[in-house]
Amino acid sequence: MTRRARPGLQEELLHHLQPPVPRRRELVSERVAPALADIGDAMAGRGADEVLAALDAAIREAGGTPDAAALREFAARIEAGENPFS
Numbered sequence: 001m002t003r004r005a006r007p008g009l010q011e012e013l014l015h016h017l018q019p020p021v022p023r024r025r026e027l028v029s030e031r032v033a034p035a036l037a038d039i040g041d042a043m044a045g046r047g048a049d050e051v052l053a054a055l056d057a058a059i060r061e062a063g064g065t066p067d068a069a070a071l072r073e074f075a076a077r078i079e080a081g082e083n084p085f086s
Contacts, residue, residue, distance in 0.1 A: 056068075
């Protein structure tokens with residue numbers, strides 16, 4: 001019997017194997033990524049409007065400017081139970 005690795009395991013391992021790039025840590029996208037993944041996990045199945053508000057707030061808190069169209073798309077996927085950030 002073979003065991004299947006959990007989804008995203010390979011990407012996660014590759015992320016950890018990447019050499020540290022100091023400038024990358026300064027990017028808003030890198031700073032907000034863990035929060036977006038947490039929102040995707042915690043809010044799966046909730047209404048898209050509620051998810052959208054949480055995503056928007058997380059990006060603004062990290063100093064970014066949200067892309068409303070992209071966030072609506074992500075919110076719909078999270079509402080459907082998918083986490084596009086993990």
